[in-house]
Amino acid sequence: MSKHHNFLLAVATTICGAFPAFAQEMTADTVVANVNGTEITVGHMITARAQLPQQYQQLPDDVLFEGIREQLVQQTVLSQQTADVPKSVELSLENERRAAMAGVAINEFIADAVTDEMLQSLYEEKYASVEPEKEFNASHILVETEEEALALVTELEGGADFAELAKEKSTGPSGPGGGSLGWFGPGMMVKPFEDAVIGLEDGAISAPVQTQFGWHVIKLDESRLKDAPTLDDVREELTAELQQVALETHITELTEAAEVTLPDLGEIDASILRNADLLSE
Structure with a gap:
C-alpha cells in the first residue's frame, strides 16, 4: 500500500x-x-x-x-x-499511461469478442457428452493405529453410533462434527480414501484404510449423480475463456502487423534492470 x-x-x-x-x-x-x-x-x-x-x-x-x-x-x-521532473517520474508516468491505454483497448475489444453462438458452441464442446459424475457424502473416524481402527469397526458392528464414536475417538478436525466430511467428488480426497469410498454402498462402513494422515474408518452416508452444469452455471467461466483466447489472438495479430524493431544490443547483462542509478544520470 x-x-x-x-x-x-x-x-x-x-x-x-x-x-x-x-x-x-x-x-x-x-x-x-x-x-x-x-x-x-x-x-x-x-x-x-x-x-x-x-x-x-x-x-x-x-x-x-x-x-x-x-x-x-x-x-x-x-x-x-x-x-524539474525527475527522469524516474517521467518514465513512470509514461509506463502508467501506456498501461492505462492498453487497458482501455482491452476492455473495448473484449466487450464484443464473445457471441451467444460462441458460448453455446464451447458449452457443447465441454459438457454435451459429459457423463453424470458421482458425488459422495461421507463421514470418517481418524485414529493413529490399525489396532484402534479395527476396534472401532468392532464397536460399530456391535451397534455403536458412528457420529458419537467420531466425536469421542477421532483425531481429525471433523471429529467434533461427528466425522462428517460433507459432499465431495472424484479427485478431492487422497486416493486410498477415495478408492474405499467408491467401493462402499450407501450406509456401509469400510474396513480400516491407511493414508498419510493415519487410519480411517469410513461411512458412506449417501451418494448421488451430479449432472453437467447448465450454460448459465458456467457462462461467466466460458466467457472469460473465450475472451482470453480472442484477446491473445488479437494481440498477436496487432503485434505482427506493427513495425517493431529490436536493436541488436549484443549480449545483454540482464542485471541492468536493478540499476536504478541510471535514472539519475
Missing part, C-alpha cells in the same frame, strides 16, 4: 463535515479546488477514489470527498515546489 493512501486515511478519518452542496450541475470538469492556478476537478477526485484500496472505498462519501480533496490539494502544493 502506498504512503499517500495511509496519508489519505489519516486526513479523511478526522473530517466529519457534511457532503458539500453544489448549486451548479456537477460534471467531471467541475472545479473543486484551485491551487496557485492549478485546477483540481471532480474528475481528478473520481479517478483518485477508484485507485484507493477497497477498505478505504468503504468509508462514507462525505469523509472520502473531503479526504481526497485535501490529499489532492496537498499533493499539488508539494508538486509545485520543484519545476
Whole structure:
C-alpha cells in the first residue's frame, strides 16, 4: 500500500463535515479546488477514489470527498515546489499511461469478442457428452493405529453410533462434527480414501484404510449423480475463456502487423534492470 493512501486515511478519518452542496450541475470538469492556478476537478477526485484500496472505498462519501480533496490539494502544493521532473517520474508516468491505454483497448475489444453462438458452441464442446459424475457424502473416524481402527469397526458392528464414536475417538478436525466430511467428488480426497469410498454402498462402513494422515474408518452416508452444469452455471467461466483466447489472438495479430524493431544490443547483462542509478544520470 502506498504512503499517500495511509496519508489519505489519516486526513479523511478526522473530517466529519457534511457532503458539500453544489448549486451548479456537477460534471467531471467541475472545479473543486484551485491551487496557485492549478485546477483540481471532480474528475481528478473520481479517478483518485477508484485507485484507493477497497477498505478505504468503504468509508462514507462525505469523509472520502473531503479526504481526497485535501490529499489532492496537498499533493499539488508539494508538486509545485520543484519545476524539474525527475527522469524516474517521467518514465513512470509514461509506463502508467501506456498501461492505462492498453487497458482501455482491452476492455473495448473484449466487450464484443464473445457471441451467444460462441458460448453455446464451447458449452457443447465441454459438457454435451459429459457423463453424470458421482458425488459422495461421507463421514470418517481418524485414529493413529490399525489396532484402534479395527476396534472401532468392532464397536460399530456391535451397534455403536458412528457420529458419537467420531466425536469421542477421532483425531481429525471433523471429529467434533461427528466425522462428517460433507459432499465431495472424484479427485478431492487422497486416493486410498477415495478408492474405499467408491467401493462402499450407501450406509456401509469400510474396513480400516491407511493414508498419510493415519487410519480411517469410513461411512458412506449417501451418494448421488451430479449432472453437467447448465450454460448459465458456467457462462461467466466460458466467457472469460473465450475472451482470453480472442484477446491473445488479437494481440498477436496487432503485434505482427506493427513495425517493431529490436536493436541488436549484443549480449545483454540482464542485471541492468536493478540499476536504478541510471535514472539519475
